[in-house]
Amino acid sequence: MLPQRRAEAHSARRLFRVVLIKPSHYDDDGYVIRWYRSPMPANSLASVYGLIDDCAQRKILGPDVDIDILAIDETNTRVPIDRIVADMRANDNFGFVGLVGVQSNQYPRALHIAKPLRAAAIPVIVGGFHVSGMLAMFHKIGPDLRQALDMGVTLFAGEAEGRMDEVMRDAAAGALKPIYNYIDDLPALDNTVTPFLPGNSVRKTIGNVTTFDAGRGCPFQCSFCTIINVQGRKSRRRSPDDVERILRKNYEHGIDRFFITDDNFARNKDWEPIFDRIIKLREQDGMDVRFLIQVDTLSHKIPNFVAKAKRAGVTRIFIGLENINPDNLLAAKKRQNKITEYRNMLLAWKAAGIWTYAGYILGFPNDTPESARRDIEIIKKEMPLDVLEFFFLTPLPGSEDHKALCGKGVPLDPDLNKYDLEHALMPHPNMSKAEWEALYRDAWAIYYTPEHIETILRRAQAYGINILRLAQIILWFAQSLAIEKVHPLQGGFVRLKSRRGRRPELPIEPAWKFYPALVYEFVVKHARVAAAAWQIFRIYRRVAADKHVAYVDQAMTPVTEDETQTLELFTHNKAAREAVDHARKVKILTGQIGATAQTPPIPA
Numbered sequence: 142m143l144p145q146r147r148a149e150a151h152s153a154r155r156l157f158r159v160v161l162i163k164p165s166h167y168d169d170d171g172y173v174i175r176w177y178r179s180p181m182p183a184n185s186l187a188s189v190y191g192l193i194d195d196c197a198q199r200k201i202l203g204p205d206v207d208i209d210i211l212a213i214d215e216t217n218t219r220v221p222i223d224r225i226v227a228d229m230r231a232n233d234n235f236g237f238v239g240l241v242g243v244q245s246n247q248y249p250r251a252l253h254i255a256k257p258l259r260a261a262a263i264p265v266i267v268g269g270f271h272v273s274g275m276l277a278m279f280h281k282i283g284p285d286l287r288q289a290l291d292m293g294v295t296l297f298a299g300e301a302e303g304r305m306d307e308v309m310r311d312a313a314a315g316a317l318k319p320i321y322n323y324i325d326d327l328p329a330l331d332n333t334v335t336p337f338l339p340g341n342s343v344r345k346t347i348g349n350v351t352t353f354d355a356g357r358g359c360p361f362q363c364s365f366c367t368i369i370n371v372q373g374r375k376s377r378r379r380s381p382d383d384v385e386r387i388l389r390k391n392y393e394h395g396i397d398r399f400f401i402t403d404d405n406f407a408r409n410k411d412w413e414p415i416f417d418r419i420i421k422l423r424e425q426d427g428m429d430v431r432f433l434i435q436v437d438t439l440s441h442k443i444p445n446f447v448a449k450a451k452r453a454g455v456t457r458i459f460i461g462l463e464n465i466n467p468d469n470l471l472a473a474k475k476r477q478n479k480i481t482e483y484r485n486m487l488l489a490w491k492a493a494g495i496w497t498y499a500g501y502i503l504g505f506p507n508d509t510p511e512s513a514r515r516d517i518e519i520i521k522k523e524m525p526l527d528v529l530e531f532f533f534l535t536p537l538p539g540s541e542d543h544k545a546l547c548g549k550g551v552p553l554d555p556d557l558n559k560y561d562l563e564h565a566l567m568p569h570p571n572m573s574k575a576e577w578e579a580l581y582r583d584a585w586a587i588y589y590t591p592e593h594i595e596t597i598l599r600r601a602q603a604y605g606i607n608i609l610r611l612a613q614i615i616l617w618f619a620q621s622l623a624i625e626k627v628h629p630l631q632g633g634f635v636r637l638k639s640r641r642g643r644r645p646e647l648p649i650e651p652a653w654k655f656y657p658a659l660v661y662e663f664v665v666k667h668a669r670v671a672a673a674a675w676q677i678f679r680i681y682r683r684v685a686a687d688k689h690v691a692y693v694d695q696a697m698t699p700v701t702e703d704e705t706q707t708l709e710l711f712t713h714n715k716a717a718r719e720a721v722d723h724a725r726k727v728k729i730l731t732g733q734i735g736a737t738a739q740t741p742p743i744p745a
C-alpha cells in the first residue's frame with residue numbers, strides 16, 4: 142500500500158515554473174550586449190528572485206505545488222528561447238516568464254524576447270523602470286505599453302515587495318490581469334525578503350562583488366531624474382537587521398564586496414544605524430566587508446557621515462556631480478549641488494582614503510561644445526576627482542524632463558533602445574546632434590590623457606589609496622567607450638555576439654561575413670586593451686616608485702577665500718562668480734567669515 146500511496150502523492154504534485162529574465166539591449170549595430178562575464182549580479186533580478194523564492198518556501202500555491210525558478214541575466218547569458226518554450230510546453234505552460242527590471246533602453250529587447258513566448262501561449266510579465274516610469278508620469282497607456290498589452294503581456298508597475306503572492310496566485314490560476322499598478326502605493330522595506338540569486342547565476346559575474354539596496358527614494362528634485370517619480374522622495378529602507386542578514390548570507394558564500402544601490406545612501410534615514418551595524422560586523426565580528434555607495438554632493442556635511450562610512454568599510458563613493466556651471470545645475474533643479482562646495486567635499490572623502498567616481502552630464506541647455514571641453518579641463522586642474530564618467534543629458538521616461546518635452550511636442554528619438562544615456566535624443570539649443578556626439582566621444586579622451594591619469598594616481602597615492610586597483614578601474618573607464626563602444630557601466634569581460642541575436646528590424650548577416658568580422662574584432666580589441674593596459678601600468682609603476690616623495694597640487698589644498706577670485710572653477714562664467722558671491726554672503730551672515738571679506742562687485 143505505502144509505495145502506491147507515495148506514487149499517488151507524487152503524481153499529484155505539480156511544478157510551477159518561473160523563468161526570470163533580466164534583458165540586455167542592442168548595441169548600435171543591433172547585436173545584444175552580452176559578455177562572457179558581467180561585472181556583478183543584477184540587483185533587480187536578485188530582488189525579484191528573492192520574492193518568488195520566498196513564495197516557494199511558504200508554498201503559497203498549496204502544499205502540492207513546487208515552485209521552480211530559473212534566473213537569467215542576459216548581459217552574461219544567452220536567453221534560450223527554444224528551451225524555455227519546450228520546458229514550459231512540457232509543463233502545460235503552468236508558470237510564467239518574468240522580464241525583470243526592464244529599463245527603457247531594454248524595453249524593445251524585452252518585447253522581442255516576449256514575442257515567441259506569447260506565440261507559444263506562455264504567460265509573460267514585464268516589470269521595471271520603463272513600465273513604472275511611464276505609468277508614474279502619464280497615468281495612461283501610451284503606444285509602447287499598448288504594444289505589450291496587445292501581445293498579451295502583463296505589465297507590473299511599482300514595487301513587488303508584498304505583492305508577489307497575488308501575482309503568483311493569479312498566474313497559477315491562469316488569471317493574470319493585464320496590469321498590476323502599484324505605483325502610487327510604495328511598500329515599506331523593513332523586514333521584507335532578502336534579495337538572493339543562486340550560485341550558478343552569480344558565477345557568471347566577475348567575482349566577489351554583489352549588489353543590494355538598503356533603501357529607496359531620494360528627497361531632491363532633479364528634473365532629469367526618474368528615481369523620485371518611481372521610487373518616491375520619501376526614504377524607505379531596510380532595517381539594520383535586514384542589512385546584516387544580507388551581508389552574512391553573502392559572506393558565507395565568499396562574497397565580501399558590495400555595491401549598495403540606493404541612489405542616495407546619505408539620505409537613507411537610517412544611514413547611521415546601518416553604518417553602526419556594519420561597523421560592529423567589521424570591528425567586532427571580523428567580517429572584512431567593503432562597499433561602494435552613492436551619495437550627494439552635500440553628504441560630507443552630515444555630521445559623522447564620512448567618518449562612519451570609512452569605519453563601515455566604504456572604499457569608494459559615486460557622486461552625481463553633473464556639471465560645474467551653476468546655470469545648468471539650476472536649470473536641472475539640482476540646487477543641492479554647489480560648485481563652491483565641490484572641492485571641499487572631494488577633499489573630505491579623499492582625507493578618509495575613499496576614492497571618488499563622479500557622473501558628468503553633457504548637453505545641459507547652457508553647454509556649448511567649447512564650454513563643455515573647457516569645463517573638463519577645469520575639473521582636471523582644480524578638482525581632486527578620481528574617476529569621471531560622462532553621460533548625455535537624456536529625457537528618460539519617468540523623468541520630469543521627459544514629461545515636459547513630450548508635453549511641448551519636442552521631437553524625441555522614438556527608438557527606446559537608445560535611452561541609455563549614451564545617445565543624443567533631442568534637439569540642443571547650442572549644438573547639432575553631430576557636435577554633441579563628438580563632444581561625448583572627446584570628453585573621455587580629454588579627461589583620461591596619460592598626463593592626467595598620472596596626476597590622478599599621484600593624488601590618490603598621497604591619500605593612501607590603493608593605486609594599483611585604481612589604475613585597473615581607470616583602464617576600464619578610460620577605454621570602454623573607445624574599444625567596446627559602450628559606456629563602462631554597460632561593460633564586461635569578453636564581448637559575445639550571436640549572429641541570430643540581432644534586432645529583428647535588421648538583417649541577419651551571412652555567416653561568411655559575420656564570423657571573420659567577429660574574429661577580427663576580437664583580435665583588434667584585445668590588442669588595444671593590452672596596449673592601453675601596458676601604458677597605464679607604466680604610469681602606475683612610475684607613480685608607485687615615488688611612493689615616499691610628497692605630492693601636492695592645487696586641487697589637493699582646501700579652497701582659500703583668495704582663491705575664489707582666481708580659480709577658474711569659480712570664475713569661468715557669470716553664474717559661477719555669482720554662486721561664489723552668494724556663498725560668501727551666506728558665510729558673512731552666519732559669522733563664518735568677517736564682513737571685511739566682502740568681494741568686489743561681480744564683473745559682467
Ligand code: B12
Pocket residue numbers: 165181182183184185188189216238239240241242243244245246266267268269270271273274297299300301302308352354366367368372402403404537538539560561562563628629630631
Ligand atoms: C544599481 C543600478 C545600476 C547598476 C546595476 C548593478 C546591478 N548589477 O544591479 C549599474 C551601475 C551597472 C547600472 C547600469 C546602468 N543603468 Co542603472 N541603475 C541602478 C539603480 C541605481 C538601482 C537598480 C535597482 O536595483 N533597483 C531596485 C530594484 C529592486 O528595483 P526595480 O528594478 O524597479 O525592481 C522592482 C520593481 O520594478 C518590480 N519588478 C521589476 N521587475 C519585475 C518583474 C516582475 C515579473 C515583477 C512581478 C515585478 C518586477 O519589482 C522589483 C522589486 O520591487 C537604478 C535606479 C533605481 N533606484 O532603481 C538605476 C537605473 C535603473 N539605471 C538606469 C540606466 C539608464 C542604466 C544604464 C543604461 C546606464 C549606462 N549607460 O551605463 C546602465 C545599463 C546596464 C544594464 N545592463 O542594466 C536608469 C534607467 C532609467 C530608465 N527609465 O530606463 C535608472 C533608473 C537610473 C536613472 N538614471 O534614472 N545601473
Ligand code: SF4
Pocket residue numbers: 359360361362363366367368369404405437461
Ligand atoms: S540627487 Fe540623484 S537620486 Fe536624488 S533626485 Fe537628484 S539625480 Fe535623483
